Amino acid sequence: MSAFLRNGLSTLLFATAGSICLAAAPDVLPGFSPEDLVMMNRLSDPQASPDGRYLAFTLRSTDLAANRGNNDLYLLDLATADTQPRQLTHDPAADYNPRWSADGRHLYFLSTRSGSAQVWRLALDGGEAMPVTAYPVGVNALKVSPTEPRLLLSLDVMPDCSTLACTAEHLAARTADKTSAMAFDQLFVRHWDRWEDGTLAHLFTAWVGADGKAGEPVDLMPGMRANTPSRPMGGDEEFTFSPDGRSVVFSAREASRGEAWSTNFDLWQVPASGGTPVNLTADNPAWDTQPRFLADGRLVYLAMRRPGFEADRLRVMLRDGAATRELVADWDFSVGQIEVARDGRSLLVTADDRGQTGLFRIDPRRGDVRPLLAQGQVTGFADTPRGTVIALASLAAPPELYLLPPGAREPRALTGINAERLAQRAATEFGTFTFAGANGATVQGHVVKPANYQPGRKYPVAFIIHGGPQSAFGNAWSYRWNPKTFAGAGFAVVFIDFHGTPGYGQAFTDSISGDWGGAPLADLKAGLAAAVKEHDFLDGDRACALGASYGGFMINWIAGHWPDGFRCLVNHAGIFDSRSMYYTTEELWFPEWENGGTYFAKPGNHEKFNPSAAVANWRTPMLVIHGQQDFRVPYSQGLATFTALQRRGIESRLVVFPDENHWILSPANSLRWHREVLDWLDRFLKPGASASAPGDRAAPAAQ
Numbered sequence: 001m002s003a004f005l006r007n008g009l010s011t012l013l014f015a016t017a018g019s020i021c022l023a024a025a026p027d028v029l030p031g032f033s034p035e036d037l038v039m040m041n042r043l044s045d046p047q048a049s050p051d052g053r054y055l056a057f058t059l060r061s062t063d064l065a066a067n068r069g070n071n072d073l074y075l076l077d078l079a080t081a082d083t084q085p086r087q088l089t090h091d092p093a094a095d096y097n098p099r100w101s102a103d104g105r106h107l108y109f110l111s112t113r114s115g116s117a118q119v120w121r122l123a124l125d126g127g128e129a130m131p132v133t134a135y136p137v138g139v140n141a142l143k144v145s146p147t148e149p150r151l152l153l154s155l156d157v158m159p160d161c162s163t164l165a166c167t168a169e170h171l172a173a174r175t176a177d178k179t180s181a182m183a184f185d186q187l188f189v190r191h192w193d194r195w196e197d198g199t200l201a202h203l204f205t206a207w208v209g210a211d212g213k214a215g216e217p218v219d220l221m222p223g224m225r226a227n228t229p230s231r232p233m234g235g236d237e238e239f240t241f242s243p244d245g246r247s248v249v250f251s252a253r254e255a256s257r258g259e260a261w262s263t264n265f266d267l268w269q270v271p272a273s274g275g276t277p278v279n280l281t282a283d284n285p286a287w288d289t290q291p292r293f294l295a296d297g298r299l300v301y302l303a304m305r306r307p308g309f310e311a312d313r314l315r316v317m318l319r320d321g322a323a324t325r326e327l328v329a330d331w332d333f334s335v336g337q338i339e340v341a342r343d344g345r346s347l348l349v350t351a352d353d354r355g356q357t358g359l360f361r362i363d364p365r366r367g368d369v370r371p372l373l374a375q376g377q378v379t380g381f382a383d384t385p386r387g388t389v390i391a392l393a394s395l396a397a398p399p400e401l402y403l404l405p406p407g408a409r410e411p412r413a414l415t416g417i418n419a420e421r422l423a424q425r426a427a428t429e430f431g432t433f434t435f436a437g438a439n440g441a442t443v444q445g446h447v448v449k450p451a452n453y454q455p456g457r458k459y460p461v462a463f464i465i466h467g468g469p470q471s472a473f474g475n476a477w478s479y480r481w482n483p484k485t486f487a488g489a490g491f492a493v494v495f496i497d498f499h500g501t502p503g504y505g506q507a508f509t510d511s512i513s514g515d516w517g518g519a520p521l522a523d524l525k526a527g528l529a530a531a532v533k534e535h536d537f538l539d540g541d542r543a544c545a546l547g548a549s550y551g552g553f554m555i556n557w558i559a560g561h562w563p564d565g566f567r568c569l570v571n572h573a574g575i576f577d578s579r580s581m582y583y584t585t586e587e588l589w590f591p592e593w594e595n596g597g598t599y600f601a602k603p604g605n606h607e608k609f610n611p612s613a614a615v616a617n618w619r620t621p622m623l624v625i626h627g628q629q630d631f632r633v634p635y636s637q638g639l640a641t642f643t644a645l646q647r648r649g650i651e652s653r654l655v656v657f658p659d660e661n662h663w664i665l666s667p668a669n670s671l672r673w674h675r676e677v678l679d680w681l682d683r684f685l686k687p688g689a690s691a692s693a694p695g696d697r698a699a700p701a702a703q
Contacts, residue, residue, distance in 0.1 A: 295344025560614025
């Protein structure tokens with residue numbers, strides 16, 4: 001059975017199973033559109049002041065005319081009843097990454113006001129923001145000492161340079177060079193969306209003087225060929241000060257010849273004044289990350305056990321002197337974020353849990369786990385004396401701030417930054433269902449009703465397949481693949497937590513490795529059939545399948561192995577050929593783990609689920625989309641897919657974004673992406689509903 005939830009304003013996340021939350025709004029409203037999605041304000045990075053009274057956060061708004069996002073800092077006074085966010089910065093440059101001084105009098109942050117990312121600070125008692133650093137290279141990430149005016153910074157350096165000026169001169173000379181050649185002696189050659197330039201991200205400490213200016217920084221990683229934070233997406237969660245501010249612990253992987261096929265990140269400790277880093281986790285050849293200190297000085301962190309497997313379970317470890325042990329070893333969840341609670345003794349962690357991303361408290365003394373919030377998607381949190389402030393999202397709405405007081409079962413809304421726009425759009429009703437999937441396993445699926453759903457009608461289906469593959473959609477918000485935009489365009493949405501999805505135990509996550517086209521395809525087939533059988537408003541004869549990354553692989557796999565399943569397909573950044581994918585992608589540990597070895601050692605494993613081998617069976621119309629700066633799944637995979645479709649005489653369309661990577665990020669490109677995708681679905685699922693040319697779809701009207 002399915003229990004559908006309908007979003008209101010303050011109750012959209014917390015209905016009990018089987019209940020319906022009624023929105024205080026008219027019955028017929030326009031559906032949520034791609035324009036609405038692009039214009040949503042994006043709240044992130046909540047940071048509590050040392051005394052817990054104030055909360056700073058970053059808010060990104062969209063300047064559609066300039067085709068960019070604007071990042072500003074906001075402040076909440078948690079001691080004030082009915083508190084409202086106060087905007088702290090208004091500069092057109094990006095202001096982000098707020099971090100409090102030890103005394104709570106200043107808010108440090110990163111800003112691009114000077115042309116590169118540098119540290120600035122605001123006095124809490126008023127005044128204009130002032131620059132703290134003016135280094136010749138940009139600042140990647142920032143933390144502030146808990147005891148003194150000392151900064152912990154990540155800066156890009158050339159390995160052979162002893163000063164930042166040397167690095168800047170070297171990069172400037174390279175820019176001025178009239179030749180365009182790039183030369184490499186080892187992998188990585190390129191990573192995510194950038195060619196390697198020879199720099200390394202090192203941690204530095206710098207004192208802040210009485211004048212508010214940072215002094216000369218001290219490299220804490222001298223001679224290390226390593227990046228902190230990790231590239232391409234690591235942040236300041238990968239390093240920390242000790243409680244007394246005297247030492248720093250950070251996560252890093254040696255940038256050796258084997259970096260492209262290694263997940264061996266270790267924790268290193270070094271005096272904050274500089275010295276030789278000491279490897280604390282050399283005995284673990286897998287991933288160690290997110291170091292944190294309890295108030296008593298003991299170190300907690302996250303660790304994997306299996307080298308080369310990026311989706312292994314992240315376990316909570318406690319280091320007491322030289323002894324290390326795993327906390328809550330029988331808790332079969334993988335932790336996403338870990339922080340020490342305000343009491344200095346317990347831990348707050350997030351983890352995927354059966355389609356939700358919940359918040360949990362771990363007591364290291366008792367070794368137990370207590371759920372604090374089990375519904376929705378926790379995207380950030382900060383502990384305060386008044387309770388835990390949580391950035392919380394769902395399928396119905398992007399992150400807003402909520403306060404969960406001690407002992408409370410449900411949080412109280414603190415912000416409604418997007419409430420006005422959402423109230424002007426049709427509510428989103430969504431639910432879950434279960435069915436017997438591959439090998440008889442119980443598998444969960446999700447259904448989203450179309451905007452302004454009417455009982456008795458049947459609706460075409462957008463069947464969305466998540467990427468990863470060890471990731472999930474669930475009851476979460478996305479600024480790229482968002483079911484609410486498809487529902488707003490008049491489609492019912494179905495997506496399945498197939499074998500490989502996290503949140504159902506590590507064995508379920510593990511099961512997809514070596515079986516990309518096996519159990520997951522069986523789950524998708526059974527899941528769509530179960531959804532159609534259980535929900536009479538789903539028209540299974542009018543369905544299109546859509547997916548990106550692994551989901552794009554699955555679209556190509558479906559084309560050859562389920563060719564009669566859908567009226568159309570949408571493939572974003574999908575793998576077409578296993579052999580060329582292996583030799584052109586960048587993070588080799590991923591295909592090597594998933595296929596049990598290198599392509600040259602285990603070609604049969606890689607070829608077992610190679611979509612290109614079944615092109616002769618393809619017959620379903622397909623839209624192919626790719627970013628030219630995608631180095632994870634190079635754009636040649638999309639070009640090959642389109643070539644196969646065209647040569648087979650199958651109706652198809654190729655859309656390439658020359659300036660985008662694995663994701664479509666700019667506002668204008670996001671709108672174009674949605675126009676292309678929704679027009680493709682209209683063409684095959686709603687004949688005659690759209691007379692516009694491909695890519696020229698107007699914003700959807702009320703359904």
